[in-house]
Amino acid sequence: MAHEGGDTGLITFPGEAAMAARLADLIAAQLAAAVEDKGRASFAVSGGSTPKLLYQHLSQRDLNWSKVDVVLVDERWVDPGEEGSNETFIAENLMQDRAAAARLTGMKNKAATPAEGLATMEACLSGISFPLDVTVLGMGGDGHTASWFPHAEGLDAALDPEGSDRAAAITATRSEVTGKFLQRMTLTLPPVAESGLIVLMMKGEGKREAYEKAQGEGAVADMPVRALLRVHESRSLPFWPCWTA
Numbered sequence: 001m002a003h004e005g006g007d008t009g010l011i012t013f014p015g016e017a018a019m020a021a022r023l024a025d026l027i028a029a030q031l032a033a034a035v036e037d038k039g040r041a042s043f044a045v046s047g048g049s050t051p052k053l054l055y056q057h058l059s060q061r062d063l064n065w066s067k068v069d070v071v072l073v074d075e076r077w078v079d080p081g082e083e084g085s086n087e088t089f090i091a092e093n094l095m096q097d098r099a100a101a102a103r104l105t106g107m108k109n110k111a112a113t114p115a116e117g118l119a120t121m122e123a124c125l126s127g128i129s130f131p132l133d134v135t136v137l138g139m140g141g142d143g144h145t146a147s148w149f150p151h152a153e154g155l156d157a158a159l160d161p162e163g164s165d166r167a168a169a170i171t172a173t174r175s176e177v178t179g180k181f182l183q184r185m186t187l188t189l190p191p192v193a194e195s196g197l198i199v200l201m202m203k204g205e206g207k208r209e210a211y212e213k214a215q216g217e218g219a220v221a222d223m224p225v226r227a228l229l230r231v232h233e234s235r236s237l238p239f240w241p242c243w244t245a
């Protein structure tokens with residue numbers, strides 16, 4: 001069984017399968033309730049290896065997927081089908097079986113750079129209902145989440161709590177985590193923090209240590225997940241930080 005608490009507030013699961021199954025229940029219920037209340041639901045999803053099983057579970061859940069808008073939390077500036085495409089990862093793992101009826105809005109467009117593609121992305125997002133009903137995030141051992149990378153160009157704009165833009169362009173610093181995918185587009189802090197449910201999925205000891213470190217004092221730019229944790233501290237968010245070994 002999952003248990004909540006400890007000093008870190010992490011919700012700890014006995015394994016990846018248990019985490020995926022529990023979160024699939026939670027997210028499917030939240031999306032179904034949003035469809036019931038508002039007619040449509042909006043679901044923001046991250047790439048990364050940790051949520052893959054969750055997406056596979058969700059794709060088989062019985063809910064009115066034709067009323068669900070799936071958007072990306074972030075994207076590497078590569079076309080669908082190319083290496084590193086989150087859109088393709090989501091298409092292959094979530095948009096299958098029952099969830100194939102959902103509508104996926106990608107981030108990569110024809111612009112040469114993420115900055116040049118922002119206006120097109122904002123126009124796409126204007127067709128989605130906000131606040132988002134559910135946002136799934138991952139976290140890197142460096143404390144990045146979404147494409148909010150430590151000291152990245154564009155980070156301040158992406159993390160501006162008063163900002164009105166929903167998407168931002170990021171040039172990540174070269175590191176083991178980002179590899180060659182330095183040019184990115186990401187949702188900004190406000191739409192993530194205003195989501196009806198925010199799930200942060202973490203796997204492995206290194207992530208737990210990084211999360212604990214992020215909870216301590218220090219600059220947001222050093223560990224950008226702090227931006228979210230600090231909003232959560234000041235006004236409690238519907239936030240599920242989930243961890244398994």
Ligand SMILES: O=C(O)[C@H](O)[C@@H](O)[C@H](O)[C@H](O)COP(=O)(O)O
Binds near residue numbers: 073074086139146
């Ligand atoms: O596009 C991405 O890669 C993600 O949005 C990224 O922020 C990811 O969630 C973390 O890097 C964790 O990745 P893992 O789950 O693979 O550890």
